[in-house]
Amino acid sequence: MHDLVAITALGGTEPRMDTVAGVTCSEVPDVALASVAARMGQENNVIKALEALIETPVPDVGQSAGAVICAFWAGPDQWMIEAPQDSHEGIATQVKSAVGNAASVTEQTDGWTRFDLSGPNLTAVLELLSSLDLRKATTGSVTRSSIHHIGCFVLFRTPELFSIYGPRSSAGSLHHAILTAMRSAL
Amino acid sequence: MIIDHPMLGPRDASEFTYLGDASLIDRPDWQADDAAEAFYEYGYLRDNPAGEHQELWYHEAGDRSWLVVTRNTLTHEISKVELARDVARARGRSK
Numbered sequence: 001m002h003d004l005v006a007i008t009a010l011g012g013t014e015p016r017m018d019t020v021a022g023v024t025c026s027e028v029p030d031v032a033l034a035s036v037a038a039r040m041g042q043e044n045n046v047i048k049a050l051e052a053l054i055e056t057p058v059p060d061v062g063q064s065a066g067a068v069i070c071a072f073w074a075g076p077d078q079w080m081i082e083a084p085q086d087s088h089e090g091i092a093t094q095v096k097s098a099v100g101n102a103a104s105v106t107e108q109t110d111g112w113t114r115f116d117l118s119g120p121n122l123t124a125v126l127e128l129l130s131s132l133d134l135r136k137a138t139t140g141s142v143t144r145s146s147i148h149h150i151g152c153f154v155l156f157r158t159p160e161l162f163s164i165y166g167p168r169s170s171a172g173s174l175h176h177a178i179l180t181a182m183r184s185a186l
Numbered sequence: 187m188i189i190d191h192p193m194l195g196p197r198d199a200s201e202f203t204y205l206g207d208a209s210l211i212d213r214p215d216w217q218a219d220d221a222a223e224a225f226y227e228y229g230y231l232r233d234n235p236a237g238e239h240q241e242l243w244y245h246e247a248g249d250r251s252w253l254v255v256t257r258n259t260l261t262h263e264i265s266k267v268e269l270a271r272d273v274a275r276a277r278g279r280s281k
Binding site: 073 | 195
């Protein structure tokens with residue numbers, strides 16, 4: 001019998017937390033992710049099925065929606081679905097059974113790592129990290145851009161809470177980039 | 187350079203990669219009698235206009251959509267940006 005120890009994307013047994021001048025960057029491992037891409041001609045069926053799943057209208061371009069199960073826009077007729085890992089480990093199966101043959105669903109949980117930035121002056125940090133137009137960043141908006149040449153999703157949850165999803169294999173580089181920007185900007 | 191993405195608005199060109207002439211959308215029928223000749227032309231022969239040029243750009247560091255950008259090769263002015271799938275479908279392609 002194997003006796004395996006779960007580790008986070010940064011290699012620790014506990015999620016990493018760093019605080020600089022009141023802004024906290026925390027590693028968030030408790031997330032299950034799946035991507036949904038509507039098949040041609042099935043776009044409306046997928047939207048209806050996702051609405052039933054997230055219990056709110058499907059997010060428009062560059063937006064997110066939902067509570068426990070949250071969907072955010074990833075591309076034309078494509079969304080990412082996020083939910084707590086503890087309660088929704090099988091999120092991809094759940095999404096697939098909701099959309100059926102109308103969409104292609106891919107398990108994404110282990111492909112990504114999430115860092116949450118919380119506190120005041122978050123835009124000062126993000127200005128250094130990316131070329132995003134932060135005047136367009138409102139509560140609920142989502143955008144994909146590159147941070148230090150790493151393709152990331154940035155979710156603006158509230159003015160004092162941003163989530164950054166980056167590829168799990170680049171977790172260390174992304175964490176280093178975020179911390180460097182926090183120390184420079186704050 | 188800034189590309190005005192039809193869904194996302196103006197985005198920095200560093201988020202995009204360039205593929206080439208938008209005529210690459212018109213892939214020949216591989217079962218046609220003249221397929222070898224058609225693919226030779228498709229693969230190697232390009233117009234080289236001094237003026238308006240339609241080209242394929244990929245929003246690699248963004249929403250990963252393919253775009254058809256109409257750019258003036260003399261002035262670099264971008265006059266039109268469309269989703270490549272809309273252009274392909276308008277030309278009768280099924281995907």
